[in-house]
Amino acid sequence: MTTTPATAVRDLSLPTEPGRADTPVLPATVTAVTSPAASIRRLTLSSPAFRDLVLTGPDEYLGLLMPEPGRAVPPVDPTGTNLRAAVNALPAPDRPLLRWYSVRNLRRDTVAPDGSPTGEIDVDVLVHGDSGPGSRWALRARPGRRCAVSPAGGIWCRASTRQLLVADPTAVPALRSILEFTRDHHPAELADLHVVVLASGPADLEPGLRDEWEGSVGTLATVTGATVTEQAREVTTLLSGWAAAGHPATGAGYAWVCGEQGLCKDVRRVLVDTWGLAGADVRWVTYWILGRERP
Template sequence: MTLPVTFLEVVEVRRITPRTARVVFEAEALDDSVGAAPDQQVKLCFPRPGQQVPELPPQSADPMGWYQAYLAIPEAARPLLRSFTLRRRRPGTRQVEIDFVLHGDAGPAAAWAARAAVGQRLGMVGPSALYAPAVPFADAAAAADWVLLAGDETALPAVATLVGALPAAVPAVVFVEIADEAERQPLESGAEPVVHWLSRGGAAPGAVLVEAVRAAELPAGRPFVWLAGEAGAVRALRRHLVDGRGVPKASIDFTGYWRHRLTQDDAPTAEDLADAQERLAGS
C-alpha cells in the first residue's frame, strides 16, 4: 500500500479567526483520492532550522520501510512531523487548505504557522488508505439512529468535513469547545445538525466540553459517535458514553489529538498506550 509523499508550497495565508490561520498549499503531486472523503489525516513535515525544504525519503510502497528511512535521517536534519486534518481540497487543483490553531510558540507547527508566508515549503505524508476507517463515515452515520460529534478547536477541521458529509436524513448533535465566541466558524451541511458552541473561558481544556455532553439530553436510539481533541477529555467522554449511557464501544470513533501539558514528542502515558491498543483492537 503506497504511502504518498509530496512537497507543498504556501500560496496563501489568512486568519479565519483570531486564533486560527488557514494556509493554502500547492502540492507538487496529489492523488485524486485526496479530499474525496471527510476527516483525512496527513503528516506535515517541518524543516529544521537552517533548512529551506525538509529532507524526506521518497514515496514508498512500503509504509514501514519509509518510516525506517525517515528515522535513519540524522536527528539534526530529520524533519519534525505533526498530524493535521485536510480542511479542503480546492476542486480541480493541487491546492489543499489546512487550518492551524495558534497557541503561541510552544510547538513547531504553531510557531511556523504564526510566521507562515507565501513561498515557504513543507513536506506532506499521506493521506493513506492504510489509516482510513474500515467503515466510511457516511455509511456509519447512515446506519445509526443519530450522530454525535464532539471535540475542541483542534478537531474543528475534521468536524467541519464530517458535518459536510452527514446524511440529510440522520439527526446529528455537535459539541465544539472553543476559547471564546470569536473562534466560531461556519459549518456547512446538507443536513440540519444541532451545533453547540462552548466557550472555554478560564476552564481547563476539555472541561466545558465534557460537562456539556454529560448534561445534555441526547436523542434516543443507537448513535454513531466521533470524538477528538485533548486526550484526557476524549477519554472522559468515551467513558461517560459507554458506562453512563450504554453506547457500545464499537459505535465510538475516538482520537486524542493532543495532551494537556505534554507535547507530541513526550513519551506516551499508560493511558495513551491503552487507548492505542483499544483503537487497534477495534480497527
C-alpha cells in the first residue's frame, strides 16, 4: 500500500502526461535497506528536502546519483533538464554513477534519528547479482551511505478511462503506484484498467500484487518466462489472443508499456498492428536494454 500522501501529487486529475520544468538535485542519505523479494533491493532515502517535494504523477521517476563509498555527491547544476550532461561534465574522480528509478513511496513527514523533521523516499532496485553498476551499488548500500536524487517527472496520464498497462519487473514499482493512485482518487476507473505483468518468477515481484488487485482491476495477467525473449513471445501471443477473442482490454484508448526496450517494441507492434491503437496512444518507455549497459 502506498504511503505517498495525496498532497504530494501536483495534479489529481492528470488529463495529460505530467512534466517537470526544473531538475533539482537533492542530497540524501540511505537510512534503511530491505528486500521485499529475493531480487528486489529497497533503498529508503532520507532528506529534509523531501518534505517539500511534489510529484508530477504517481509513476514519477528520479535520477539516483550514487557516489563511491566515503564520497559525497559534488554540486551538480544541470542546464535545463539535462542531468546526464551535468554529471558527465564533472571531473572523472568526482563523477557519481547515475541511474533512473521509480519513486515507490514518498513520506513527507517523518523524523530523522536525531529527532529533526525529514522526508523519505523508497526506491526499488531489481538486482540479479552484480549485473550492473546500479545493482552493485544497491547491494553494497548500507544506512549512512550518501547519495542524491533528482526528480524527473511522470509518464502516465488518464488520457482514456479504459487502459492497458504492461510492465516488466523494473516497471512494476511504477505500475503499483499508478494502481494505488487510481484506487485512492478515481476508484471507479480501476475496473477499466487491464494489467499485464511480466517476470521470470516470484523473486522479481513484491508479494501481494495478485491478492491486492485481482478483484479490483479489469484484468490482471502475469506472464512468466526464463528470459526476456521468452517473456516477449508470451506477451505478444497473449495480446494477439485477446484481440482474436474480443477481450475488453482491446477497447482501450491508451496503453502504458514500460520495461526492456525490445519487449516494449514488440508489445507496441501488436497494439498498433493488431489492436488498431494509434501509435500516439501507446506510451512506451525503455527502462533498460538487454545486453547493453546504460551510459
